[in-house]
Amino acid sequence: MHPYRSHTCGELTKSNVDETVRLSGWVHRKRDHGGLLFIDLRDHYGLTQLVFDPDMGDGFKLAERVRAESVMRIDGPVVARSEDTVNANLPTGAIEILVKDAEILSQAQELPLPVFGEPEYPEDIRLRNRFLDLRREGLHERIVLRSKLIRAMRNSMEDQGFLDYQTPILTASSPEGARDFLVPSRLHPGKFYALPQAPQQFKQLTMVAGFDRYYQIAACFRDEDARADRSAGEFYQLDVEMSFIEQDEVFDVMEKVAADTFGAFAGKMATPRLADKAPFIRIPYKESMLKYGNDKPDLRNPIEIVDITEFFTPEEVTFKAFKNVIAQGGIVRGIPAPGAGDRPRSFFDKLNDWARKDQGAAGLGYIVFEEVDGALAGKGPIAKFFPADILQGMAAKAGIKAGDALFFACDKEAAATALAGNARTRIGTELDLIEKDVFRFCWITDYPIYEFDETEGKVDFSHNPFSMPVGGLEALNTQDPLDVMGQQYDLVCNGYELGSGAIRNADPECMLKAFEIAGHAREDTEKNFAGMLNAFRFGAPPHGGIALGVDRIVMLLADQANIREVTMYPMNQQAEDLLMGAPSEPTNHQLRELHLRHIPPS
C-alpha cells in the first residue's frame, strides 16, 4: 500500500463501503465524546469523518491528544453511516472510516490563526501565517478559482490563435509612467536593471519581429502605493498584442475572453451572476466623464449626470454662490436622485457633510421636486432662488419627476466632474439603486491623447503615450494638441478598470512628434526608446493590443473588495512581505559586491 494514502479525503462514497483505505490529511475538527471520538480529516480535496473507538487501543489515545491542524495518516475500513447519522452537507457524508491504525506525521502547535470556521482575523496575522490562512476554505477556494480562470484565459487566447511568448524580467528602466523597481548590476558598477512595469515595448517588438498574435500572463512591477484593488509592488496582466488589425478586432478578441471567463464562471459561483454578452457598449471618454463623472463607470447604477450650468446663469436666478463660481469658469453638474423626495432632511445633510469633509468640496446643494397644483415645483433651501419655469427646464433636462431630488456639484470642470461622479455612486448606493448580481461591461473609447497638467503647467500624455493619434502625424502637426484623439480604449466592468490598450504609434516620426508635444526632446526620446524606435525603422506592422488585470478579474468574480483576498502571497499595504520578511537589509558582503553604500534618510 502507498505509504500515505489510497484515496483523498474528498472521494469516498457508499460505493467504497467495506474497502480498507488509507488517508492522510490535516485534523480539521475534533469532537471528543469520551468513549467515542470523531475527527474530520481534511486535504485539498475535501473532508472525511474518522471514528475512533477505545477498543482500538493506542490509536485512540493518540487521537485524544492530537491538536487541530496536525497532519496524520490513518488506515481503516469504509463503513456506511446509519440513516440518522448521514451528513447531507458533506460529499463524503454517507460514509465514515472506522480507524484501525493511526500515525501522526506532523504535530501542530497551538495555532496563531484558527482554520476551522475561519473567523475574522486581523490581516497582519493572516499574512504572517499565510500558510494557515491558505488552508481556510474561502481563500483556498479563491486561489483554485484563480488558477482555473487563468487556464480559461489561456484556452481562450490559444483558441483564438494566440501564442504565449515570454519576455524578460530584468530589463531597462522606462522613463515614462510609474516608478521602477531597480536591480543593481554586479558586473556593471553603478548601473541598474529595472523590473518591467509591463512588457509594453517587448510585445511591440515581438510584433515587429513578425510573430503576430502574442499573449502572456505577465508579471508587472510598479513601485507605487497600493489600494484595495491594486496590489503593492507586483501584479499580473493578461497581456495581448496583434498585428495588421484595427480597434474592432481587439474588441472582438477580448469580448471572447470575457465570455470565456465572466460568461463561463459568473453563473457557477456561490452567488450566481449574469454577465453582459458581446458586443459591449462603447462610450466615448467625454461622454463617460459627463454622464458618470469618471472613465470607469459602474453601469449597474442607473443615475446619469447632466450639465445644468445654463440654468444658473439667467438674471432672474439669484443664487449667488454658484453664479460666482460660474463667473470664474466653473460649471454645474446635476445628479438626479430618483425617489429621494421622501427622504428625511438628515439624508441630504449627510450627503452635504460627506461632500465637504470627504471630498473637500464646498458642498452638495439640492432641490427636491414635487407636484403642486399639477405643476412641478421645487423645495429645499435653495429652491427659492429659481423661477418656476427655470426649475421645470432643469428638471426636464435631468429627467426628474415629482418625488425625485436633484443634487448640484458646482466647481471648476475637473472638480465638479469628480464630485458628481462620486456623488452618483454614493446616492445610487444609499438609495439602493445599484443592480445586483450582474457584471456590466463597457468600452471607453476616443480618449484625448493629451491633457493640460495644471500643476506642471504643461501639456502631458493623458492616457497611453504609445497610442496612435487619430489622424497620425498630420493631426499632431496641424491640430491643437488638446483636440487630438488617441486610438486607445479601456475595458470597464462594474466601476473597475479591467484593462487598457491602444492601436500603437508605430511610425517613428509620429512617435517623436507625439513625445515632443508632451515636452520630451527628440534626442531624449531617441535615447529612451532606442530599441523600439529603431525597430520601427526596419519594417513595423500596424499593431495594437491591450492588457487586462488578472488579479482584478479574479477579485470581481470571487466577489471580493480586496485584491489580497485573491492573491496567494500578497504584500501588505506598506509593500512588506510579512511571511518572508521582505524587504530586508542586505549583508555588507552583498553591498560590496554590488558596489553600493546605503545612505540613511536624514
Added chain:
RNA sequence: GGGGGUGUAGCUCAGCUGGUUAGAGCGCUGGCCUGUCACGCCAGAGGCCGCGGGUUCGAGUCCCGUCACUCCCGCCA
C-alpha cells in the same frame, strides 16, 4: 507626503453623561461524556484598555502627541 476610520483577554466585540473589583462569545488548559458533525456539560488560566504626556479627587472613557493596521487622496503611461 496628506486626510478619514480603528486600536479593551489569543480573536470578535460590549463597557452609558468620567466613579470604586473591566465583561460576553469563540479559542486555550483541566475534568466529565459512545453518534457527533458550530457536539454537550463543569471548572480554570488569560488584561500596561496600543504607547507617551496632560486635565481631574478620580481616566478604558476627556484633551494633546505618537505608533500600528486599514480605507482614501496624491501616485499608478
